[in-house]
Amino acid sequence: MCCALAALLGALVHAAVTTQTVDRAREKALGKLAEVTEAYEAGEPLPPYAGVNPPGLPDALRELALRGEHGTMVSTHQDRPTMWAAGPADGRALSVRIDYTLSARTITGLDHAIVGSSVLAIGATLLVGAFAVTRVTRRLHLTAQVARRISAGDLDARVNDPRTADPRRPQDEVATVSGALDTMASSLQNKLLSEQRFTADVAHELRTPLTGLSAAAELLPEGRPAELVRDRVRTMRSLTEDLLEISRLDAGRERVDLDVYELGRLAERVVRASGTETEVRVVRDTAVETDRRRLERVLGNLVVNAHRHGRGPVVLTVDGPVVTVEDRGPGYPAYLLEHGPARFRTEGGSGKGHGLGLTIAVGQAAVIGAELRFLNAAEGGAVARVKLAHACPAQPAHGMTHGIPQGT
Structure with a gap:
């Protein structure tokens, strides 16, 4: 958008200055043509820059004059930019020419200045934009990396964006997202830790009554009821051991013996x-x-x-x-x-x-x-x-x- 805006402003300035420069040269040429026409009608000699059907007069402008109309045109005469003005004179084309070199140089210099300033402005904008965007994208990449670590099970991972930690600093969208991610991770970690503690506590608390229940079941007289009770006790003991094992796995403190x-x-x-x-x-x-x-x-x-x-x-x-x-x-x-x-x-x-x-x-x-x-x-x-x-x-x-x- 910056490049497009610079190009648009440059085109507008070029068009405005070119139109103004050409209009001034056209008015000057038409003024000279009016003076030369009066001199021609009075039978006075024509100045060096005027003539009737002179060589080098653009064909389009010659045909315009022969039709009885006045007009101007920028062309090249003897390898120099020239502004021509022509009008009718006794069925022929009376014309004048003025040097357009200075005006052409003005337009060319203006174009160079526009291009140079546009390049500098675009370059400066890109540098500032790259610096600003890099800072934002670096923080976004860090936030995404922390989110991936959390999804992989690292619930201690936090973004800790400086803008979030210091409320006096201006808060932008990245800081808002980072703060929300840190809050979500903390809440999730607290809930999971609570569940892990609950599972471990339940399993530990069940161990004591299950031990007593198992001992009591062994004292029952042999028979089908005693077998059912002992089977249910074994099932509950196995479930309790599974809960303890899961609580240890959730805590992430397991050590392997390779x-x-x-x-x-x-x-x-x-x-x-x-x-x-x-x-x-x-x-x-x-x-x-x-x-x-x-x-x-x-x-x-x-x-x-x-x-x-x-x-x-x-x-x-x-x-x-x-x-x-x-x-x-x-x-x-x-x-x-x-x-x-x-x-x-x-x-x-x-x-x-x-x-x-x-x-x-x-x-x-x-x-x-x-x-x-x-x-x-x-x-x-x-x-x-x-x-x-x-x-x-x-x-x-x-x-x-x-x-x-x-x-x-």
Whole structure:
């Protein structure tokens, strides 16, 4: 807009000055023509700058004079800018010429001045605009970067715009957005911390009565009622432990205990511990550096979830650093594929909830740096794929010293 405005002003100034200069030269030429016409009619000799049908007179102006009209035209005579004025005289063209060089130079100098000043003005405007815009865009980029950090889970990230911190400074739109983002992050952090504290407190408070309830259940006489009570107590104890684990994961204070393990044997151990009929396929075994307890927790939860909410056969496949758990059930619901598992959510009245198992699996996978994805197979069934980040050729530790089978 600045460039367009400068060009428009330059064109207007050029047009105004050119029109004024040409009009002055035209009036002067027509005045000379009137004097020469009087001299011609009086039979007096004509001055050197006048003549009847002189050579060099523009044809258009000659035809105008022969038609009995007066006119002027700027042309070139002997390589010099010249203003011509012509009128009728006894059926011929009587004309005068005046030097137009000074006027032409004035217009040319004005054009150069307009172009130069426009370039300087545009350059200065661009520099000032670039400086101002860079300051704004830098603050906007910082705000966007903080927003991405917050969405990634860093709730301590803040923009801390100086204009927002100091109310005496003028507030612009960027400061308003930055302040709103910081306020939103603080509010979100406080709510999440409150929820985490609530979850942890509830789990801790449940531990004591559950311990007493478990001891009391063991004193009940053997029979179906006692079995039901003990089963419900075990379920509540498992739920309490899950809540404690989730509260620790939410707090982000988990520490990993890395070591090297053979992935195929670790997967077999998980299946045996689950007590389920799960087929283990080792396509390509490898050693991985990971936290065994957390990885077993992830795979165990996936296997149990496949049996609980899917249909057999359930297959656990090891292919290098990728472990896949598949079943032939109805597959994962749409919300889980799009947003990930939700705590305690169930699908309608079918009771096909995913509880806390998948939520814990996602949290533990993030702690050990593994990528956990949930998919639905084209032929039907749910697929959970765990990709471990630290595959290595080293031999596994903790007594697992046998070599990795070749061609498995």
